[in-house]
Amino acid sequence: GENVEQHPSTLSVQEGDSAVIKCTYSDSASNYFPWYKQELGKRPQLIIDIRSNVGEKKDQRIAVTLNKTAKHFSLHITETQPEDSAVYFCAASLYTGFQKLVFGTGTRLLVSP
Amino acid sequence: DVKVTQSSRYLVKRTGEKVFLECVQDMDHENMFWYRQDPGLGLRLIYFSYDVKMKEKGDIPEGYSVSREKKERFSLILESASTNQTSMYLCASKFSGGSNQPQHFGDGTRLSIL
Numbered sequence: 001g002e003n004v005e006q007h008p009s010t011l012s013v014q015e016g017d018s019a020v021i022k023c024t025y026s027d028s029a030s031n032y033f034p035w036y037k038q039e040l041g042k043r044p045q046l047i048i049d050i051r052s053n054v055g056e057k058k059d060q061r062i063a064v065t066l067n068k069t070a071k072h073f074s075l076h077i078t079e080t081q082p083e084d085s086a087v088y089f090c091a092a093s094l095y096t097g098f099q100k101l102v103f104g105t106g107t108r109l110l111v112s113p
Numbered sequence: 114d115v116k117v118t119q120s121s122r123y124l125v126k127r128t129g130e131k132v133f134l135e136c137v138q139d140m141d142h143e144n145m146f147w148y149r150q151d152p153g154l155g156l157r158l159i160y161f162s163y164d165v166k167m168k169e170k171g172d173i174p175e176g177y178s179v180s181r182e183k184k185e186r187f188s189l190i191l192e193s194a195s196t197n198q199t200s201m202y203l204c205a206s207k208f209s210g211g212s213n214q215p216q217h218f219g220d221g222t223r224l225s226i227l
Binding site for chain 1: 155157158161207216
């Protein structure tokens, strides 16, 4: 089955810096890669996703890149702000009519003012 | 806005008890999911349901069962609770139409088994 590894487990940056979180997956057939953000005590929420037929997707300060050959994908956050502090989870899925996500272990991002 | 409601935020039960965790969504979603979240392990899929009365095992189904009698409600059942089932449980739902539909999560139930 699919296995997703996520690094780093914790990441501390200064406000305004960029942050990069990386994930690798094992099943080359996986074709959908979402990123979820979970603030302390709150529910996970989708922030961006990418399909395997796309190499990069951007939404304001966040972007995701996908390298299918190397089987890794990354989340990039530019101009970080304190409200970006949260746990971020990557996931991978082979969509076959329903979405069975395999999540990474999470990255705790701390943005200091 | 999608609303996924889990019946309890905190629950304390004893070893050997049968435990029911309830999840209700108000968006007529076909797909529903149960995860457990543990520090350092991320979210792991226990069971999912792609429609009423349909269920599929996820990655860690042992010790759990589920029930989906109505479209809006998905129940997770711990048949005989054990201490290693102490965890945060998250329910999610999703519209079935397409791979890029997001899963919408509930606030979670923090379950302690004593």
